Amino acid sequence: MTFEIFVALVTFAFVTSVTPGPNNVMLLASGVNFGFRRTIPHMAGVALGHALMVFLVGIGLMGAFIGYPPLQLALKIVSSVYMLWLAWKIATAVPPSGAKAEGRPLTFLQAAAFQWVNPKAWIMSLAAVAIYAPDQQLVAVAWVALGFLSVGWLTTVIWTALGLSLRRLLARPSWLRAFNFTMAALLLASLYPVVFQG
Numbered sequence: 001m002t003f004e005i006f007v008a009l010v011t012f013a014f015v016t017s018v019t020p021g022p023n024n025v026m027l028l029a030s031g032v033n034f035g036f037r038r039t040i041p042h043m044a045g046v047a048l049g050h051a052l053m054v055f056l057v058g059i060g061l062m063g064a065f066i067g068y069p070p071l072q073l074a075l076k077i078v079s080s081v082y083m084l085w086l087a088w089k090i091a092t093a094v095p096p097s098g099a100k101a102e103g104r105p106l107t108f109l110q111a112a113a114f115q116w117v118n119p120k121a122w123i124m125s126l127a128a129v130a131i132y133a134p135d136q137q138l139v140a141v142a143w144v145a146l147g148f149l150s151v152g153w154l155t156t157v158i159w160t161a162l163g164l165s166l167r168r169l170l171a172r173p174s175w176l177r178a179f180n181f182t183m184a185a186l187l188l189a190s191l192y193p194v195v196f197q198g
Helices: 003-018 022-034 036-067 069-091 108-117 119-132 138-167 173-189 192-197
Strands: none
Touching: 003 119, 003 138, 022 036, 022 069, 022 108, 022 119, 022 138, 022 173, 036 108, 036 119, 036 138, 069 108, 069 173, 119 138
16 A cells, blocks of 8 residues: 555545544543543544454455345344434433433443444445455555554544533533433434435
């Protein structure tokens, strides 16, 4: 892979990773509800988990996913159900009393595993491999995964820090409740292309 192609790959990875999607909505909500330090395992799980997903998709899962339509349907169903559950958890993160947010942020393993039911992560992984490692050779696929890993940590920090910066503005329980309902609605809205257009 030439330097120019790697720069194009990193640009693609950054743009697709930093734009709103399930991971970023959840990191924003976690930054608001739990703070930066407690969200670090979640951030690491997203960055490393997605890079691993890109690598595994590139070395063989892409063919199975494209060649076996029932697998695509199963992924849609599992993704939709899991994201409905996550939206409910986000929406109910603030108790009516206005006490500190209940629950806990996602762990490293939960965030890494979430990549496998995240429709945006699948789309990004499949597109990146198809564009930047179409022959699916191991070295090319490794470079694509490295490209995503190189920007993954930065985009997770951006969204978590944005959540942290909103924390003071959302000090009132009613505002925090409204924010969490909004984040849950955005998470559900991210399912629209999967359910109605795929």
